Amino acid sequence: MSELEKVFKKSYKCPICDSNFKNLTVKQGKARMVDTDIDLKVNYNDIEPLKYDIIMCPVCGYAALERYFDRVSVFQRKNIIDKICQSFNSVFEEKDEYTYDDAIIRYKFAFLTSQVKMSKNSEFGYLCLKMGWLYRSYAASLDEKEEAKKEELYKQELFYLDKALNYFINARANEQSPICGMDELTFDTLLASLCVKLNKTEDAKKFMNIILSNRNATKRIKEKVRDLKEILEENVEEGEN
């Protein structure tokens, strides 16, 4: 089944300019999971759903992850109109599927929206995490011959994952659980995983200890921590050689 058959045009109403518009979104149950990366990124067969995670109004440029799309205060709305909509030139044509480059533009508009909204650290973190993962999938979709481009995308991936980690650490200190819809243990596991992925050994150990001392930690989560520890040790050994 092609990507084209797994997405459809869904209708939305913009909370900023009140326009009705359509965006592509993944049909429920059509993305089949293949496996999960160290940092909990889920991979799917024949489609990267992350490309379809941003809802963007083609009329005014307002963009956000679905979870945050309708959450706009009167004050934020006014700022978005002043700082985004008034200078936004709609250049978006209707598409049957989004390319990685389309998706990156959509994420950048969502990032801009979050800046103007003065969103919480968790919202920035979630955007950066998804952007980092998007760059990873983009690189994986390219041919071996495109090594220079892959290298550039990898740098972007690490840049955004590092930003995500910093935002999440701030969110953990200042926001109430659940953060981004994750309970405390899942969120701490994500942080530990990101630290391992980014080779931040001390921070990784700190979060692993927090997880292991949480009396609610399930067997499955403890196993995940054990896996992360192994990867971390391998990374340290490689670094020493």
Ligand SMILES: [Zn+2]
């Ligand atoms: Zn709009």
